[in-house]
Amino acid sequence: MTANSHRPSDAAARLCDERGVRLTPLRCAVLDLVVAAGRPIGAYELLDLLRQQQGKAAPPTVYRALDFLIEQGLVHRVESLNAYVGCADPAHTHAWQFLICDGCGRAVEMEDRRIKNAIAKGAADHGFVIGRQTVEITGTCADCSAGAA
Ligand SMILES: [Zn+2]
Numbered sequence: 001m002t003a004n005s006h007r008p009s010d011a012a013a014r015l016c017d018e019r020g021v022r023l024t025p026l027r028c029a030v031l032d033l034v035v036a037a038g039r040p041i042g043a044y045e046l047l048d049l050l051r052q053q054q055g056k057a058a059p060p061t062v063y064r065a066l067d068f069l070i071e072q073g074l075v076h077r078v079e080s081l082n083a084y085v086g087c088a089d090p091a092h093t094h095a096w097q098f099l100i101c102d103g104c105g106r107a108v109e110m111e112d113r114r115i116k117n118a119i120a121k122g123a124a125d126h127g128f129v130i131g132r133q134t135v136e137i138t139g140t141c142a143d144c145s146a147g148a149a
């Protein structure tokens with residue numbers, strides 16, 4: 001057993017095995033592309049990359065693969081960008097927040113339970129039942145700030 005692999009999909013495959021779901025070669029390829037992008041990537045850009053790799057791929061195929069990856073927590077959707085990023089901690093169910101840089105377009109995933117708890121409490125105070133939760137903050141990342149200075 002090797003400790004760490006460089007392909008994100010290797011860890012994902014193990015995770016899927018444990019959960020009894022199937023990380024098909026296509027799902028695997030989509031996941032690797034999302035993670036390799038290193039920033040939020042749109043479905044059509046993914047489709048282009050996939051076509052370069054595999055010759056042909058139809059939009060529904062990519063969307064279905066993304067749905068699966070999202071369901072398994074391997075990928076998150078960045079709503080404000082209509083794009084996708086690899087999850088920083090797919091082994092654990094969590095509420096996440098995104099810090100999205102206007103400069104380089106990267107999205108940093110942050111997980112702060114206090115934010116989740118504050119939202120849960122605020123919603124409960126209003127008798128509101130939370131469906132989907134999106135917390136996205138735009139601004140300038142540390143690298144871009146340093147570059148501008
Ligand atoms: Zn995550």
Ligand SMILES: [Zn+2]
Nearest residue numbers: 101104141144
């Ligand atoms: Zn940046």
